[in-house]
Amino acid sequence: MRIANLPHSSLQITNLRCGGMILCTAINHCLCDGIGTSQFLNAWAHLTTKPGSNLPINPFHSRHVLKPRKPPQTTTTHTEFTKTVPDKYSPQSDLTLNQYLQSQPLVPTSLIFTPSQILHLKRQCVPSLKCTTFEVLASHTWRSWVKSLDLSPSFNVKLLFSVNVRRRLKTEMPQGYYGNGFVLGCAEATVKDLVAANLRSGVKLVQEAKASLTDDYVKSVIDLLEDKTVKTDISSSLVISQWSKLGLEDLDFGEGKPLHMGPLTSDIYCLFLPVIGDFHAVRVLVSLPESVVNKFEYYMKEFLDSGEDKGDANGYRGEENDLTLNQYLQSQPLVPTSLIFTPSQILHLKRQCVPSLKCTTFEVLASHTWRSWVKSLDLSPSFNVKLLFSVNVRRRLKTEMPQGYYGNGFVLGCAEATVKDLVAANLRSGVKLVQEAKASLTDDYVKSVIDLLEDKTVKTDISSSLVISQWSKLGLEDLDFGEGKPLHMGPLTSDIYCLFLPVIGDFHAVRVLVSLPESVVNKFEYYMKEFLDSGEDKGDANGYRGEENGII
Numbered sequence: 001m002r003i004a005n006l007p008h009s010s011l012q013i014t015n016l017r018c019g020g021m022i023l024c025t026a027i028n029h030c031l032c033d034g035i036g037t038s039q040f041l042n043a044w045a046h047l048t049t050k051p052g053s054n055l056p057i058n059p060f061h062s063r064h065v066l067k068p069r070k071p072p073q074t075t076t077t078h079t080e081f082t083k084t085v086p087d088k089y090s091p092q093s094d095l096t097l098n099q100y101l102q103s104q105p106l107v108p109t110s111l112i113f114t115p116s117q118i119l120h121l122k123r124q125c126v127p128s129l130k131c132t133t134f135e136v137l138a139s140h141t142w143r144s145w146v147k148s149l150d151l152s153p154s155f156n157v158k159l160l161f162s163v164n165v166r167r168r169l170k171t172e173m174p175q176g177y178y179g180n181g182f183v184l185g186c187a188e189a190t191v192k193d194l195v196a197a198n199l200r201s202g203v204k205l206v207q208e209a210k211a212s213l214t215d216d217y218v219k220s221v222i223d224l225l226e227d228k229t230v231k232t233d234i235s236s237s238l239v240i241s242q243w244s245k246l247g248l249e250d251l252d253f254g255e256g257k258p259l260h261m262g263p264l265t266s267d268i269y270c271l272f273l274p275v276i277g278d279f280h281a282v283r284v285l286v287s288l289p290e291s292v293v294n295k296f297e298y299y300m301k302e303f304l305d306s307g308e309d310k311g312d313a314n315g316y317r318g319e320e321n322d323l324t325l326n327q328y329l330q331s332q333p334l335v336p337t338s339l340i341f342t343p344s345q346i347l348h349l350k351r352q353c354v355p356s357l358k359c360t361t362f363e364v365l366a367s368h369t370w371r372s373w374v375k376s377l378d379l380s381p382s383f384n385v386k387l388l389f390s391v392n393v394r395r396r397l398k399t400e401m402p403q404g405y406y407g408n409g410f411v412l413g414c415a416e417a418t419v420k421d422l423v424a425a426n427l428r429s430g431v432k433l434v435q436e437a438k439a440s441l442t443d444d445y446v447k448s449v450i451d452l453l454e455d456k457t458v459k460t461d462i463s464s465s466l467v468i469s470q471w472s473k474l475g476l477e478d479l480d481f482g483e484g485k486p487l488h489m490g491p492l493t494s495d496i497y498c499l500f501l502p503v504i505g506d507f508h509a510v511r512v513l514v515s516l517p518e519s520v521v522n523k524f525e526y527y528m529k530e531f532l533d534s535g536e537d538k539g540d541a542n543g544y545r546g547e548e549n550g551i552i
Contacts, residue, residue: 073220156236183217197420265285335518390413471489471500
């Protein structure tokens with residue numbers, strides 16, 4: 001429909017029995033932006049309460065201040081836009097991420113960030129990086145949105161956000177300009193790089209996007225938009241619009257200031273809204289598919305779990321601490337956590353690896369536990385972590401050990417990865433690391449271990465390792481001294497090591513027992529069970545995958 005056929009603005013006032021009123025406005029974006037809308041509504045309120053007085057800011061309507069050059073000169077690459085060139089011979093059948101999300105029922109979620117919580121986020125960036133409230137909250141929201149959607153690690157995502165350019169041009173625009181005086185900043189990253197890095201890295205992407213919006217850049221955008229096939233690229237983008245500093249929360253038509261400003265719900269776009277009564281607080285409003293709302297809310301608020309600042313958002317950093325990770329964990333009070341995985345839940349995990357990879361219960365649960373443990377500790381992306389696990393070698397040697405051998409007939413398998421590679425990849429990748437570690441335990445390897453241990457200075461490297469020991473297949477749950485089988489087998493608590501214990505009455509279930517600092521227990525439990533949120537299998541553990549689902 002042509003713009004001429006749409007109303008330029010619609011206003012509705014509803015008077016309530018209590019004496020209050022609701023003012024609803026719908027203003028075509030071609031007329032003005034958020035700042036222009038705020039100027040119009042404040043001028044209206046001013047003339048209502050002070051009729052006949054002069055306006056504080058006189059309106060400036062001339063649009064020529066942002067007219068394109070002749071001929072247009074697009075001098076910069078603009079990743080925030082894309083061209084629509086429909087091919088009539090090959091109709092579009094692939095969905096973009098945006099279309100995929102909008103094809104489902106959307107549920108609005110609204111989260112308030114208080115000044116102290118915003119400061120808490122900012123402290124994860126200082127002293128190496130200073131940032132504004134918008135920069136840190138936009139980065140945090142973007143990362144939480146991406147993490148909640150379980151995208152492929154190689155998938156490219158964008159953050160688009162409006163930036164006022166009234167004072168960014170070499171020749172500043174006149175005060176009172178009502179039109180669209182903004183351009184879109186565009187931060188861009190792969191899912192792997194965005195999610196595995198810390199908050200500070202995301203903030204830097206936002207700041208770099210803002211810094212690129214020079215006078216030349218703005219003029220290039222204006223010229224680019226003369227091409228009517230160009231449109232905003234929202235295909236794989238989170239779009240954020242900041243309404244929290246427009247001054248609409250102070251609008252007064254003579255009946256007092258509003259109790260609420262902004263929509264009650266939103267579509268796929270994200271709005272930063274003011275919080276009435278707290279100028280420095282921000283309310284984040286966005287709509288998401290119902291299946292991911294809980295995860296998004298968790299990621300948005302998980303930084304508060306510890307009740308204290310994490311410094312640079314990486315928790316333990318080996319390169320900056322004299323303690324090893326193991327010593328750092330054991331220097332704090334440890335709290336045991338015990339989680340039972342039923343056969344159906346274990347099968348649910350295995351289905352994230354098939355058909356390309358078959359795996360045992362131990363392999364998939366060890367990988368899942370390792371990844372959850374690492375994610376909960378907020379480690380530096382470049383930090384190297386290990387998974388150590390005992391492997392029975394009685395039948396792995398060329399000459400099998402005699403049946404009934406009582407001594408230590410095991411060696412340690414060792415899977416190893418950086419935090420970034422382990423966390424950003426899918427479950428299947430972790431399982432492959434475990435399988436490769438097991439496959440390396442040949443006859444020659446075992447004999448080499450035996451010889452190595454003759455050197456009494458050698459010890460197990462638990463400095464940055466999760467150590468898992470499997471007790472669930474030892475048969476101790478069937479032990480019977482004539483009084484019946486046990487009701488429980490295994491310790492009631494554990495130290496930093498992780499035990500896989502049997503579940504009495506269910507041979508195929510496994511109980512995972514490990515101790516962690518109290519500040520991360522909730523996060524660990526969340527990561528261990530989050531795969532169950534959707535109530536269905538996710539195929540390859542990445543949810544939306546453009547390259548495998550007929551999706552661009």
